[in-house]
Amino acid sequence: MTHIDAGAELDPVHPVPIPRGKPSPGLTAAEVARRVARGEVNDVPVRSSRSTVDIIRANVFTRFNAIIGVLWLIMLFVAPFQDSLFGYVILANTGIGIIQELRAKKTLDSLALIGEARPTVRRDGVTAEISTSEIVLGDLIEIGPGDKIVVDGAVAEADGLEIDESLLTGEADPVVKNPGDQVMSGSFVVAGGGAFTAVKVGREAYAAQLAEEASRFTLVHSELRTGISTILKYVTWMMIPTALGLIISQLADETDDSGFKDALARTVGGIVPMVPEGLVLLTSVAFAIGVIRLGRKQCLVQELPAIEGLARVDTVCLDKTGTLTEGGMDVTEVRALDGADGTYVRKVLGALGESDPRPNASLQAIIDAYPDSDEWRCTESLPFSSARKYSGASFSEGNGESSSWLLGAPDVLLPDGHPTLAETEQLNEQGLRVLLLTRAVRELDDPELTHGARPTALVVLEQRLRPDAADTLRYFADQNVRAKVISGDNAVSVGAVAAKLGVPGAENTLDARQLPQARPEMAQVLDDHTVFGRVTPQQKRDMVGALQSRGHTVAMTGDGVNDVLALKDADIGVAMGSGSEASRAVAQIVLLNNSFATLPSVVAEGRRVIGNITRVATLFLVKTVYSVLLAIMVVCAQVEYPFLPRHLTLLSTLTIGVPAFFLALAPNKERAQPHFVRRVMRYAIPGGILAATATFATYLLARHHYTGPDELDAETSAATLTLFLIAMWVLAIIARPYTWWRIGLVAAMGTGFLLVLVVPWLQHFFALKLVGTTMPWGAVAIAAVAAAALEFLWRWVGRRFPA
Template sequence: MTHIDAGAELDPVHPTPIPAPAPRPVGLTAAEVAERVARGEVNDVPVRSSRSMADIVRANVFTRFNAIIGVLWLIMMFVAPFQDSLFGYVILANTGIGIIQELRAKKTLDSLAVIGEARPTVRRDGVAAEVGTSEIVLGDLIEIGPGDKIVVDGECVEADGLEIDESLLTGEADPVVKQPGDQVMSGSFVVAGGGAFTATKVGREAYAAQLAEEASRFTLVHSELRTGISTILKYVTWMMIPAAIGLAITQLVVKNDDFKDSIARAVGGIVPMVPEGLVLLTSVAFAIGVIRLGRKQCLVQELPAIEGLARVDTVCLDKTGTLTEGGMDVTELRPLNGSDESYVRKVLGALGESDPRPNASLQAIIDAYPDGEGWRCVESLPFSSARKYSGASFSEGDGASSTWLLGAPDVLLPSEDPALAETEHLNEQGLRVLLLARADKDLDDPRVQDGARPAALVVLEQRLRPDAADTLRYFEEQDVRAKVISGDNAVSVGAVAAKLGLPGASATVDARRLPTEKEEMARALDEGTVFGRVTPQQKRDMVGALQSHGHTVAMTGDGVNDVLALKDADIGVAMGSGSEATRAVAQIVLLNNSFATLPSVVAEGRRVIGNITRVATLFLVKTVYSVLLAVMVVCSQVEYPFLPRHLTLLSTLTIGVPAFFLALAPNKERARPHFVRRVMRYSIPGGVVAAVATFATYLIARHHYTGEGALDAETSAATLTLFLIAMWVLAIIARPYTWWRVGLVAAMGLGFVIVLVVPWLQEFFALKLVGTTMPWTAVGIAVVASASLELVWRWVDRRFPA
């Protein structure tokens, strides 16, 4: 709150005290700024919008499985023909693709981060100008207002009703009133009033700098998808080690075969155990998702947000700035209790002039009633979302003084006041109504609104977003419940929501009557759809209550009153034109301010999760059957049936190529939890069936073929069985069928046929079907195995639904 010092200077005409004007700080000079830059006293904490190029290359190249494959590749280059080392070149190509896609995503993210970067207002040489956060120097004078984030530590120099929320740092929910001389901490944000502070700590010395540096904006933490894949890879590693050791010993010692051939077959058994392409495709899917959303001016500040929003089942919407556009228009002024309309206009004009940083409602009043001349503001109370009103005391042109409040009628007036009935009628039409009331108490009285006398109703019309109705309809179709949570009057908010076609909009709830206990609040939230008169702390509590009932909650907003809820929600979505504080805590920023972009984000997340689940099943079926084949070979004391070239061919046709297309395909399936369980319940039976059928074919072929070249014939028969089963797995994973999915499966089958019929390809891959009996036996075993696999997977679907 701002008080005018009752200083000694008097106006010669009016006896009202006029404060002696205090010298306004001018900030640093250009020379002082240059001097501090030269000394390194700059806010040089790097804003990491994504991983560095070195980090991207390191993460894609130096992996556990790349190390395993790399060693095996080097061995094969010395002991086997070129064909048996093809898998190494595939890994090189995969790694290159991963690096290129992540670099493309980095370029997109970095360019968007520059657009969405905060630009504080710094006063230098008496002139205020916006600068980049990294351009602030020690001693800079930084101006702040509602919604601004404190970017460096400092000492308050000017305060005009300045209230700062430090809850993100201290956990204290109540805003802190700041006066000149008080400390301000980086990471906090302004909720009311305005002022300026001098930067006392910049760069890595600032309070929040270490946290900001450790928490890279675009991170892969808290992702069920990435965590699930890491868990799977950990299990795979422990399965691989004993199987690989046993296989190597069997091939090198027990069989006592040709050394180079034994090594080749041992490596051929180890390589397919590694799901090397799974991590790559996950990274590529995320990267391409970022690029696609970037083209729509959607800044994804944390990559898991793409995945997270796809899992959301409840989206909480702030009305102003989300369902409605930021601007408003005054449509009517209704004087009350015989108030003179021209006088009321002057009061409104003076109130507009008293606030240097007006919100959307006050800006509409300023546009409609600019005449506040002759009135001098003696004391002001900026608007606060918690109070729901603002106020000012004036010395009027004729020497009289008065105190006025402007805010929510149902907050400023007692429930029996007749003016509320008129307000309710206007709210039912979706109009926003503010009450102008004359107060009898001082502004610094915490109960200043008690006994306030209503003078006029100011009727404002909000501009509906043209895309809001379609977006709400999309969420309804996708079974995502929308909850409108607003600080405005509940009836007014409900009317706006009803205009947009939101189901249940007529069931409005005044949040002041909501229970405070979490369980009871959660039940009320499950039943209601539109909630009005919600305080910032209540928004946060409501998000927590919904989460306590197992809901995955997204919160949208653009004002400082949304910050706490945005931070606690599973996914926070901020508008690009919103306050700096909201953009800082949100995981997704809609830079084009278009609510209609949200369906694209949801669709992108569903594409990533659904498709990675599909391709993970493909990769892990291969891992399971490879480990089991190795175990059966060790137990049976026979040669391993495949060379690396055989499994390179099978992996390319049944996993590598199709997985790439399936991972990037459209997918609108709603994301479901328990990624690991859902993948393994298909991979384990699929791998077991494939391993048993393939080994059965191999053993039958060993009895059928005798003499020189028998091993090649046995390998070809086993390869045919394994390929047909793997193709059936691919056909199941590709469902539901579309023309391109059918074409993809058919093309992979055609590729294998070409290898079998073209002589030089037969020789290159060492594949030649001998006779007719064994090949048809291999086909028959594959058909029985595929039918069994179909039945098993259908039983799994019924017995263990996802």
């Protein structure tokens, strides 16, 4: 072993010479205290969500809140209290949005704390796990396979240490690190072990600088949010000229103070409903409540739009070990080969287990079955690598002899056609995992190490299937989500496990060494097969890319270092909480309870969000379309705008605001569909056109029907009745398919409007009073015709322009 003085100040560009000797004890408590006092601490906050300030700013300082706020202030001074109610609704909406996002933040932060990496630091000669924020400059940090490099440093000790820097540099091949070499935060260990000294901490570290440029909160693409942003952009451009025209037409001829105030109130009444102010709120609330619901199931959503992303997935790539099977294994049998002595074989296995300070699941099972007797001394070791698929060690035996041993995949360690492979194949067909112990005849650093190795024993391991894996796979099959099992294990063994779980096509398992290199050909093979064995880490990444090239939305699940590249490239990466730190770091979703059965809940939550927001977005945008068209008609006809702000506040609350909140949070199992903007606008535009046309027709008829001093109030009431009935029909369509609570919701909104029409003080408060019977029933008739046309048109649009 080699070491570096942990207390020395290091220059990362020109590492100091590395003295040889016993391992460094690390910093002393006094040295740690001095560094903390100087502020040399890794104080970068873990950001699993937006900060409180960002949440408040995002909910308060919006384009539409600014518009509504200005109009609200005007109404507070020139109109009765009833006409400024829309401002209080906006305050309530904003408050709800902030509270829900803060609740989601609390859930995210608490779960992130559970899943946070805890590096092993050596201080005063003692190792201990600490939080990443407690690391100080000069700390000696021990690392092994799967560990993420949390700060920049210089290697102090190395034992076959290989580090993958592909997430930082794009270089796919692992880099061998020797004492004195640099390591960068954000990379991770794929093989071997050692220790490094922290030379850059906090915001000076490389990964921290990258994090400053791209917050983890918004890395996942969200078609929902992008679509809403697109809609709001066009709404803004429509509003500006329409609102200016309305202001000019309503205020041009008003000279006295009373007339001016009334015209101003009606102008504001025309502008306010153009703003789909609740749409962004409900999207944020739906995401936030989704995070809270999943958090209760120990599912950490590191990036909120990942909930939506997984709902759009049509292909799930599953790593077998740790996903379909539990992490632990049991040794069921050791078969000595060529007359090898069983007692001697068990000593070799015990020594191999002792030689690796960070054993994987297979080696841990061997350690549990055959503890080391301390008679042998390890002189050199070759850590396990997913790319090599074997590990090795050299020993000085108790009798003074030396030997070298390899333990790994039989089909990698043996040449094709070797008779032992037939025996291995039979065991693999039973779903058992088989490792081969061979005696090496070459040095461990020899490129031809496996050549000439003598087979000594087969180690038979039994994997524990996850009890919930079969049900979860059936769920995906029922939802038309294709499952692809890709594993580094022997193809026959993987196929047997997949068959036990009922995976379609498991009998036609393919060895990934037969996969074509070209992406189009690989994509075709992936479409034709379901289960793959002997997949290398780079191949997993290539397979994800090949599936994406065919237009598939791909989720990748895994828990090991060999899954990291594929997890990063997949549309959605899902890691197990007990998996390697590197896999958790790059995944968008972490299953802290290590339960594969949680995935259906995540898919269902995503579908609920997408389906429900699509529904309520149609409600909001129908209102925007009819508001813009009504304003244009009023300008063209040069008449008073038919509504005061209080009328549209009442309509918006009963036909959009309250029902949209319940519909946005309701269960919804519809499969997520693409083209959000097109799906929403194909219904919103015809609905808005019909509503505006029917309402304006009622208003014009009422202007000819009524005479007298209260004619404008009567005309407004008739127009309001027509608009309410059409908006209620839109709500009734959106609420389908009906359940008892959906019917009750629609009925409750209708009852609310009826109370306003029959209760005298509510009539006065909202300035609504139906005069006579002819015009009110005429308004109902016009609304009925418009509703029938709307029903026909929406059905026709659904058939003619499917999403």
